[in-house]
Amino acid sequence: MFESLTDKLSQALRNLRGVGKLSEENMAEALKEVRAALLGADVHFKVAREFVERVQQQCVGREVLKGVSPGQQIVKIINDELVRLLGEGATELSAARPLRVLMVGLHGSGKTTSSAKLAKLLKKRGYRPMVVACDIYRPAAIDQLEILAKAEEVAFYADRNSKDVPAIGAAALEAAREATCDAIIFDTAGRLQIDETLIDEVKKLRARVQPDEVFLVADGALGQEAVNVAKAFNDALQLTGLILTKLDGDARGGAALSIKSITGVPIKFVGTGEKTENFEIFYPDRLASRILG
Ligand code: GDP
Numbered sequence: 030m031f032e033s034l035t036d037k038l039s040q041a042l043r044n045l046r047g048v049g050k051l052s053e054e055n056m057a058e059a060l061k062e063v064r065a066a067l068l069g070a071d072v073h074f075k076v077a078r079e080f081v082e083r084v085q086q087q088c089v090g091r092e093v094l095k096g097v098s099p100g101q102q103i104v105k106i107i108n109d110e111l112v113r114l115l116g117e118g119a120t121e122l123s124a125a126r127p128l129r130v131l132m133v134g135l136h137g138s139g140k141t142t143s144s145a146k147l148a149k150l151l152k153k154r155g156y157r158p159m160v161v162a163c164d165i166y167r168p169a170a171i172d173q174l175e176i177l178a179k180a181e182e183v184a185f186y187a188d189r190n191s192k193d194v195p196a197i198g199a200a201a202l203e204a205a206r207e208a209t210c211d212a213i214i215f216d217t218a219g220r221l222q223i224d225e226t227l228i229d230e231v232k233k234l235r236a237r238v239q240p241d242e243v244f245l246v247a248d249g250a251l252g253q254e255a256v257n258v259a260k261a262f263n264d265a266l267q268l269t270g271l272i273l274t275k276l277d278g279d280a281r282g283g284a285a286l287s288i289k290s291i292t293g294v295p296i297k298f299v300g301t302g303e304k305t306e307n308f309e310i311f312y313p314d315r316l317a318s319r320i321l322g
Contacts (some may be wrong), residue, residue, distance in 0.1 A: 031059055034107075034321045037062045038100035051088045059103055059134065060085055062280060063217065070281035070320045073256045076290045084110055091316050115286060116313030118295045123241040123269075127211040128156065129202075130271075131238070133231055133262055134246035137217035139274035139300055141170055143246050145177035147272075147309035151212045152183060157183035159210035161201040163234060164218035165192050174216055180199040181305060194218075194230050195237040202238060215240070223261040232265055243293065244271045244297065250280035259288040273316075274300035277307065282319050 041058040048055055049185045060081050066076035084107050093099050122284060124127070130147065132140045141164075148158040149307060160178050162185070164170040178185035180322060186201040198215060207214045220227050234245065241278045247270050273285050276299050285296050296316070 034062065034066045034104060037066070038104055040152045041189075041190075048093060048099070049149050051091045051093060051103070053075045053089055054112050056085065056088055056103070059100070061105075063107055064162065066322055067320070070322065071250070071252045071255070072282035072283035072320065073253055073287035073291070076256070076287045079290070080110070080114075080286070084286060104321070105122060108314075108321060111286070111317040111320060112313045115289055115296060115316055117289075119291060119297075119311070120270075121315070122297070123171045125241040126156075126211060127205065128222065128242070129238055129240040130212070130242045130244060131217065131231070131235060131266075132215060132246055133217050133266060133268075134219050135223075135248075135258060136221050138209045138247045138248045139272075140219055140220060141177070141216050142172050142303065142305070143272050143274060143298070143300055144174060144214045144224045145181055146305050147182075147298070148178070148183045148212070148214055148243075149181045150298075150308060151214075156212040157184070157210045157213060158212040159186055159201070159208065161185075161213060162187035163194050163197055164246065165194060165197070168220050170216070170218070177305065183293040184208050191296055197232045198234045198238040213238075223258060223265070228261065228265045235266055242269045243267060244270045244272050245288070245294065246274060247284055248280070249276045249282045249284060249299075250278065251284040255284035255287045256291050259292050259294065263292040263294060265302070268294045270295055270297035272296075272298045272300065273311070273312075276319075277301045280322045281322065282316050286320060292318075 041062050064081045134140050151158045162174045163173040186204050188197050245262050296311045
């Protein structure tokens with residue numbers, strides 16, 4: 030078991046007993062622990078540094094509360110700040126009907142699975158969803174989406190003979206209209222790295238289908254590269270939300286803090302397993318506890 034941050038801080042702050050006020054000097058060791066905890070949770074180093082600076086500003090000069098250890102007091106300040114940052118700007122899903130959602134992200138991040146998960150959730154909320162396969166490079170990805178759509182009994186659209194992604198998108202919208210589907214989820218192709226050609230293709234698709242939401246699907250275990258991935262996708266596609274996947278594993282989910290801090294894009298949903306029901310609305314306090322350990 031990992032030692033919790035509170036335990037580590039209590040040790041780092043033992044010398045603070047009897048100190049009346051928190052200061053830069055008497056908190057230095059504790060803040061080092063905080064920074065280490067954030068880095069251990071895969072938070073980007075710049076984001077971790079800025080976060081610690083903000084916490085420091087909030088702590089310095091504060092009276093040490095009676096009956097509460099300085100460690101507990103600082104952990105609370107850190108936790109509150111983390112919850113605030115993670116939850117800031119959180120919005121519900123767009124109320125547009127039909128609702129058009131573009132799912133983007135790196136290959137293997139969980140886009141296809143999350144497309145089906147989102148369709149399932151929307152179906153529960155009374156929508157008639159359609160999932161659209163826009164990955165023209167991997168026939169297996171189209172098959173995977175089709176299987177998931179069948180299992181969830183939601184409409185599915187693909188054109189296995191076309192290589193024109195924006196045209197596939199437009200045809201899907203038409204098919205959705207005919208089938209009276211009112212939530213259309215576009216599952217796009219991903220690569221192992223950010224790639225100009227791919228971004229360009231998704232940009233064209235975006236222009237054609239005019240989505241109400243553009244969700245970046247990101248693996249919760251994404252490390253320092255999370256910032257570059259999110260920036261590249263956000264600059265090109267103006268993301269409206271983040272779906273953080275694979276939080277059922279060991280990942281501490283620091284990528285979410287990095288992405289949120291750098292892009293300001295709110296976190297909307299989290300994936301907590303391979304099954305379509307393993308999908309939850311995002312709660313900032315849960316992720317904050319996970320990041321802090
Ligand atoms: P894509 O390439 O982005 O479309 O990714 P996929 O949807 O094909 O997912 C890649 C792998 O990650 C698959 O084996 C999925 O079952 C798995 N996966 C997706 N989301 C989750 C999740 O939240 N938890 C876990 N444990 N696995 C997931």
